[in-house]
Amino acid sequence: MxxxxxxxxxxxxxxxxxxxxxxxxxxxxxxxxxxxxxxxxxxxxxxxxxxxxxxxxxxxxxxxxxxxxxxxxxxxxxxxxxxxxxxxxxxxxxxxxxxxxxxxxxxxxxxxxxxxxxxxxxxxxxxxxxxxxxxxxxxxxxxxxxxxIFANSAVLILGCVFLSGNLVFIAIADIIVKPITRLTNATKELSKGNYSVRVNYVGDDEISRLNQGFNQMAQQLAKQEETRQKFISDISHEFQTPLTAIQGFANILKEEDLPKEQRQKYADIILFHSKRLSTLSKNMLQLTLLEREEVELEFTTFSIVEQLLRVISTQENQAILKDIEIEFERPRKDAMVYGDEQRLEQVWINIISNAIKYTDKGGLITIRVKKTSREVEVSIEDTGHGMSKEVISHIFERFYREDKARSVEGNGLGLSIVKSIIDLHHGNIDVISQVDVGSTFIIKLPSERKSFDLKEKLSLNRKD
Missing domain, CATH: 3.30.450.20 (PAS domain)
Structure with missing residues (x-):
């Protein structure tokens, strides 16, 4: 007991x-x-x-x-x-x-x-x-x-108080212990994988707050479990498609009397899907490291204008093939940011390449840069297919792709990587979109005045 x-x-x-x-x-x-x-x-x-x-x-x-x-x-x-x-x-x-x-x-x-x-x-x-x-x-x-007489009276009074006090305290203890017992049983169920378990307790005391915390934890675990299952399903699908293609065309290549042109064609398809698998694996590894914050960022102060010009030049060929114009509205003065130049370059490549993918021929992509005293704002606007509010709420999730977008090459990890990199820079990314009108990605990053990141702040505070 x-x-x-x-x-x-x-x-x-x-x-x-x-x-x-x-x-x-x-x-x-x-x-x-x-x-x-x-x-x-x-x-x-x-x-x-x-x-x-x-x-x-x-x-x-x-x-x-x-x-x-x-x-x-x-x-x-x-x-x-x-x-x-x-x-x-x-x-x-x-x-x-x-x-x-x-x-x-x-x-x-x-x-x-x-x-x-x-x-x-x-x-x-x-x-x-x-x-x-x-x-x-x-x-x-x-x-x-x-x-x-007094001693006997005192003993009688104390005995009555002791007995009644025990009865009252047992009742109170039962009121206190029962919710904890229910919480213990619920915890055991949760440890068995039953994430739907909840504890009902009405009140505004410490036990109520503890139960609320447990329910929130169970809800979060249920959501994580759902995300895990979806992740397994999505990654299985993403790997299965190119693997099936590779296996199928590899079997075809075994035929000795296959014409040289078809052999070359099938070899190119196998090479394409193998590169796709390689890219998928690299993106998954990179996203995992970014989300765990296991990536060491190399912070420097550099010109965001020069970086965007460099990225635009690498994406122009893809845009020309679809007769898409990329317009860059440069600020009057150069805009400097404080961040990891290589990681941020990947952000612009992913967003601009997505804009090219989902913009029809003859479309327009407009890139603007604005500078304030504390941050630099980069907006990338396209005249593409656009997105609904439901799609916007999921676009930064891993492997999420809108049904009508599945015909476009990709694996649904690009924007997840973008979001993780922006978060590591303590920046912010917003999306404004309208179906059949276009989308605008707005990214805000610390300017050159922010000379150290959050982790450095924490280390300085500890020293103080």
């Missing part, structure tokens, strides 16, 4: 209650006993004076009977001694001092007007004058009964 949180709560409560009740009971008993002792002393002092008054006023014929009845009724033991008066005790002699003891008290001046306590017996002795004789009056009272 101690291994569970329920058992720990109960044991902790019991230990706390026992310890706190022990301290409270001890303090209460000591305080009550002191009050009983004070009351007994006041009563004994008043009784001593009352006894002296009775003895001075009563006749000798019935004085002993009256004193004995008074002592018994008041539950006080009375003892008198004087060399001339003699030794008398009333109320029973169970606790009464002996004659020799009273004699010592009589002649000991330190015992005059003295209070004493032995176990539960309170006593008071004083030398006084009774009928012109010095008499030592010694009165005693047993306070054990009063103390036992």
């Amino acid at each position: 101690m291994k569970s949180i329920y058992g720990k709560l109960i044991c902790g409560f019991l230990i706390t209650i026992v310890f706190s009740f022990s301290v409270a009971g001890y303090v209460a008993l000591r305080s009550n006993y002191d009050q009983i002792a004070d009351m007994a002393q006041n009563e004994l002092s008043a009784t001593s004076e009352y006894v002296v008054g009775i003895l001075n006023s009563l006749e000798d014929t019935n004085i002993n009977d009256i004193m004995d009845q008074y002592a018994i009724s008041s539950e006080i033991n009375i003892t008198l001694y004087s060399p001339n008066y003699g030794y008398y005790t009333y109320g029973g002699n169970k606790y009464a001092p002996s004659k020799e003891m009273m004699k010592r008290y009589y002649y000991d001046d330190s015992k005059n007007g003295c209070y004493a306590e032995q176990k539960s017996i309170q006593s008071y002795g004083s030398k006084t004058n009774i009928r012109d004789m010095d008499v030592y009056v010694y009165v005693q009272k047993d306070t054990s009964y009063e103390k036992s």
